Amino acid sequence: MNTSEWREQLDQLIALLISWVSSPILYAQLGLILVSIVIAFSLAAILKKLSPVLSHPPESGPWLPLKKQVNRLGYFLSPLLIITFLGISVELSEITLQQSLLVRLGQSLAIVFLFYSVMVRFVTNPYLEFIFKWFVVPILVLQVFGWLDNVTSYLETFDFEVGNIRVSAYGLARAIVFGSILFWLGRLSNKVGQQLIRRQERLDIGTREVFAQLFQVFLLTFFFILLLQIMGINLTALTVFGGALGVGLGFGLQAIASNFISGLIILLDGSLKVGDFIELDDGRSGTIVKMNIRSTMVETYSGKDIMVPNEQFITTRFVNWTHNNPKQRYSIEFQVAYKTDIPRMLDIIKEVVRSHPQVINEPETPIEELADAEISGFGESGVDILVEFWMEGIDDGVNRVGADLLLLIWQALRDNDIEIPFPQREVKILNSGKDCSS
16 A cells, blocks of 8 residues: 555545534534433432432441441442433434434443442452453453454464464463453462361361362362363363373472372371471471461471471371370479478479469369479489479460479479579598698
């Protein structure tokens, strides 16, 4: 196409625009749009004035949750009325002017504006807000102006093939938009579903965790297949991918598969559960706060999270302090001087230790679980005393019972004038009368 042809088409377009702008039908449709907007805003103001629930957020009174929802809907009252009156104007324009293109365009833009208002008002996730603002709203605008089919057809011309799989630019863009929405829905569904499963008190903790992890796997698989369908990829073309995945499992993905199977075994046999205090083979310890498909999260009392691969609980040793019984026995050792009245001192120590609120000392407590004090040996500087006590949970972190008992024992010994000895040595000098200089 040469320059003269371009100029001719441009002149025709300008002439068409001039004739369209100078047409009375255009101004009549603009007048209908303006009147519809004025009536809609006026009616919305009147309704809000007549109904206090629509104008001011309620803070108290009966039916408060319902009133709050009605107040939130009042935010969309004006856009809804604009769409309604523009719909009436479309019919009036068709009857009186035999044209309604501009009014229909205004109504479509009002619908886009309503959608945008809902998004700004209710969508709080910044990632989802970005998707709606920069992808969904432009798609709606293209649909309003009738350009969406042309744009999609143009994007379909850009494609590439990988084996039997054909991927176009339109399919890729569609996958990005809907994939982002599916990703957000998947995370939300997974969180809500796992919470519902873990609230089923009729099931034991291990069974709940198994169902929660299987639900997560099922959800991921479902959304992955749904995304492939949106992209237009035939599932039969995934046979090659399945074979490659099998080879990958045989070589590079062994650890992932092993951790997944190990996690299911751990949950089924009940050797671990959320809330257990464990000590790993390397000496690190903490409380299990979360059990995932690949790993288990162990939180230490210093605030650190240790991600332990599930396979480690199968192949290495670990200590579960609270597996069957949360009660634990601990011991404290100290010395007293040989001149101490030992029987009286032991009674004092037993009474002091049993007075601690976290030490088990209830009326129905078996005798073997009561706090006890006894002689464990005779040292060089004093008598060795062993104190044993039972408590619920672990003597660490917030439950630091041992430190409290040491302070109580020291105060009791000081108040009763009981001496805690320190190492003493007797030095005897032999042959003191000889001349050391010879």
